Amino acid sequence: MRTLIAIPAYNEAENIERVIHHLQETLPGYDYVIINDGSTDNTKEICQANHFPMIDQAVNLGLAGTFQCGMKYALYHGYDAVIQFDGDGQHRPEYIPEMEQKIREGADIVIGSRFVTKPKPSSMRMFGSDLIQFFTRVTTGQKIKDPTSGMRMYGKRVIRAMAEQINLAPEPDTISYLMRCGAKVAEVQVEMDERIAGESYLTAWRSVQYMSSVCLSILFIGAFRKRIPLED
Amino acid sequence: MSYRIRILVAIGGILVFAFIISSIRRSKMMIGDSVFWFLFSLALLIIGIFPEIFFAIARTLHVASASNLAYLFLIGLLLIRIFQQDLKISQLTTKLQRLVQNMAIYQADHSEDRKETDSEHK
Numbered sequence: 001m002r003t004l005i006a007i008p009a010y011n012e013a014e015n016i017e018r019v020i021h022h023l024q025e026t027l028p029g030y031d032y033v034i035i036n037d038g039s040t041d042n043t044k045e046i047c048q049a050n051h052f053p054m055i056d057q058a059v060n061l062g063l064a065g066t067f068q069c070g071m072k073y074a075l076y077h078g079y080d081a082v083i084q085f086d087g088d089g090q091h092r093p094e095y096i097p098e099m100e101q102k103i104r105e106g107a108d109i110v111i112g113s114r115f116v117t118k119p120k121p122s123s124m125r126m127f128g129s130d131l132i133q134f135f136t137r138v139t140t141g142q143k144i145k146d147p148t149s150g151m152r153m154y155g156k157r158v159i160r161a162m163a164e165q166i167n168l169a170p171e172p173d174t175i176s177y178l179m180r181c182g183a184k185v186a187e188v189q190v191e192m193d194e195r196i197a198g199e200s201y202l203t204a205w206r207s208v209q210y211m212s213s214v215c216l217s218i219l220f221i222g223a224f225r226k227r228i229p230l231e232d
Numbered sequence: 233m234s235y236r237i238r239i240l241v242a243i244g245g246i247l248v249f250a251f252i253i254s255s256i257r258r259s260k261m262m263i264g265d266s267v268f269w270f271l272f273s274l275a276l277l278i279i280g281i282f283p284e285i286f287f288a289i290a291r292t293l294h295v296a297s298a299s300n301l302a303y304l305f306l307i308g309l310l311l312i313r314i315f316q317q318d319l320k321i322s323q324l325t326t327k328l329q330r331l332v333q334n335m336a337i338y339q340a341d342h343s344e345d346r347k348e349t350d351s352e353h354k
Contacts, residue, residue, distance in 0.1 A: 058330055058331050058334040058335075059327040059330050059331055060327075165259060166259050166262060167256065167259065167262060167263050173263070209267075212267060213263060213264050213267050216263075216267060216270060217263045220270070221253070221256055221263055221266070224253045224256070224257060225256065225257060226257050
């Protein structure tokens, strides 16, 4: 099985070198690619100087468009699985082989979940997670313990659709929608690290927009969307 | 407000909702961009069914007629929307320019002529 580690990077100059070196040490021989999302710092120059494989987007597309670029790359190069791996060091590479195993066992989406065996803390942020978990359960009947985790691996049956169609951003509403289309989801317990440097995509106002858009999408829009066939 | 107008407003809300859903089904609209229109259709539906809300707001704001308030509200909402769209069009234009320029420069650097002149220099 060939897995591509897709690493979206927007202004990750302070992190990217450390993250990639750690990835190379932990999982030598794995294919990975950095997708530079039109960074305004010197993320691009650092990747070039280190000869990291990189797709350089000339303009900023945001996370959805950037990850889709990684999906397209994987589709064109015939990969069997793609994992979304953060460029800021939150995700730990040692869990990737375990997630691959779930794909081999027949899962279409594997979530690197913080709360499979460990309890979810209660905070404002986790309230959002609970809400999405509840809506996902209502619409699909399945309990996803960490729906907002950004560490997700996608198998061949969903790669083509996600690479080519609109409205399949790597977000919880897409997971719920793909489940309605027949995708199997598995979760693997992982640990995540706090980001060490740089800023997150999500600010307070964006979190509110994000939550309303995702919840609306799962609850209402999901019911009306055409089911796409999942093919190998 | 007469029953006819109320029913008309409510039907308008339902039509907006149906139109947005069909746009998403045909992959013509991104879900993020549709949020405004869903809230808008919901607002129309609520005003159609419970116009009393509007009358109450008009009384508290000392606006003589509720329909004036409705116009004010709608025009304000549309102005905000137009401004947001202009903002987005500007951003898209900038991105498109940068994209075209980058591609043109890339192609100029990688065209056959360039390769030939490069090899002559060597």
